[in-house]
Amino acid sequence: MTKARVTVIDIAKAAGVSKSTVSLVLQGSSLVNEGTRTKVNAVMRELGYVYNRGAANLRQAGAKSRIIGVVVNDLTNSFFAELAVGVDMVVQSAGFVQFLSNTSESIDRQREVVASMREHGISGLIVSPARATDAADFKPLVAAGIPVVVVVRNLPGAKVSSVVSDNRAGMMSAVMHLAELGHKRIAFLGGFPDTAVFDDRLAGYRSGMEAAGLDYHQELVISSAPSRAGGGEAIGKALVLADKPTAAVCFNDAVAFGVCDGLRARRLEPGSDFAVVGFDDVIEAQAAVPALTTVSVDPQGIGRRGAQLLLKQINAGKAEAETVTTAVRLVVRESCGARKSVKIETGL
Amino acid sequence: MTKARVTVIDIAKAAGVSKSTVSLVLQGSSLVNEGTRTKVNAVMRELGYVYNRGAANLRQAGAKSRIIGVVVNDLTNSFFAELAVGVDMVVQSAGFVQFLSNTSESIDRQREVVASMREHGISGLIVSPARATDAADFKPLVAAGIPVVVVVRNLPGAKVSSVVSDNRAGMMSAVMHLAELGHKRIAFLGGFPDTAVFDDRLAGYRSGMEAAGLDYHQELVISSAPSRAGGGEAIGKALVLADKPTAAVCFNDAVAFGVCDGLRARRLEPGSDFAVVGFDDVIEAQAAVPALTTVSVDPQGIGRRGAQLLLKQINAGKAEAETVTTAVRLVVRESCGARKSVKIETGL
DNA sequence: TGACACATTTGGAACGTTCCAAATATTTAA
């Protein structure tokens, strides 16, 4: 029950030096004599000193808090959990800590959370913006010299850095793969049309169709919520078309799972009767039956890249907006019909 | 590019009052006149004032930082991601923010992370301790008056509060369910024997056997790594016994999945040929084939309870160690053989 | 009117650190 906090002054007294010297030791300055340094360190250990970053921070105006804020929209989704882990890895090894918050796609909550983080003096922010986030929302942060990196979803118009996966190329390769398997009528299912990610993926779909020499038909693009339920809905609409598709690329894996559900509810087997390709490669994709063919985006990598970019800007002291797109690759499993379902895995 | 920070003094000047008054407004004190309050608030908005919690914190020695630390061992595991979300929910609505870090079961990293959080002046800590965490590890925190709540895994001997699921009751109900289905030889598979959680679950197993009037056989308890691979290993050992079991309760769902793999590798179908019950109810349990019968533990609930407990202690100003066990319930699906595999779910 | 209660406001002195300019010790060069 040690009541009083041990401060730099206590250390100074006990070590017979001035507080300034102790401070120098704390910062690992080369000015201080080797002997005094070890003595001070010894005393610190002995008295159980803990550094008060808040106080230090107060003096060193601004960007030295070594706290970075991380805001994601859905930590329950393993995609974002992985992303957070990626951020944590680089942030932690750079001696920073992360404030992590979850917005559940609520723009109000996002605002609150960011405000709170700002009060705590974060040195930078990584955010996967909630849907319908206004590009101007992060203006004050940037104006205050706090670097912001937007990940996963970009925010057109906002002058901030971003790390997004190559949605266009990913979707294009998915479409071309299906075309190679002989499919001619390929649908694009799921996703909300008012998002930048949707636009990119749709653009990739169109490029893919074109590259494969297939016609683009408006009716084959069916948007819906980017969720499992949304996927069920979308495939329902697709299957009542006069000229039905035989394959679909989906906005994301959740949609793809919904599509599979919907197919089975209509006695169609995903993979053999209808080809399905997802996007994201969430962990469940591998274990699902049939295993989902999907575009792998490595959320952890995005987290790492984002954190690196942010740290770079923090260290540089100025935030020059920069855009990084991370590579994606098509992972061919069973749901596209390319592989037979051989589910017996090795014993151990 | 506003360079200088707006401070309470700037506000005071602009509003024609003293900094003390502004401070009172900030704290929502009832002492201040309604007129001045609104004026001050207006000025704050106008000048874009942002509260400096660090400075405030410096003055109000100690526990008012409104930061709580959360450390988990594996955020990639959806169990812990859910837990973090639960914590975040209550912490956020209480106006706190959370430092979240991931230890990946590394005890060194855990130490680093906790030290760093302490430097930042957290008001409390929620931790799911890495394996082999020493009970004394959190002693300094507690001594400094920082409440600590241990979740998921308890730390016998440490005088801190904890929130754990009712491992005993859960395992007991699993065993009794299998007994009701007519099983006599029920194995307990997986888990490391040196953990408190293992002991609890094993105790539940024994109670369940006893309650069902079945004998306890040492040889039917087979420990292994608490992972999918470990499960495969354990079932392998179980199936070479002279008197083979016909059913198994598993240390957790990962083990249960491994057991299913192992069964199939030996041409046995989980559910019909051998009953398997898991523990945790991770999201994959539902979608697996066969769907896993398991004990559902609601990690989000644990997170919420833990956070509530912690906040209570922070507000009370003193940390009286308290132990909460959260209820669990058996979710009967297919892997125990109680239900036929009817996999066609409703369309939407 | 003076004395009192009450409501509101207010200067400083903290809090624990870092930074600066200047002081003091030590070494080197002449």
Added chain:
DNA sequence: TTAAATATTTGGAACGTTCCAAATGTGTCA
């Protein structure tokens, strides 16, 4: 031996807030 150069140490004065004790203003009652 002394001056100059170098290495080390050091008191304040910040940083932006909250707290305290005391000051001011306003109204009420004899």
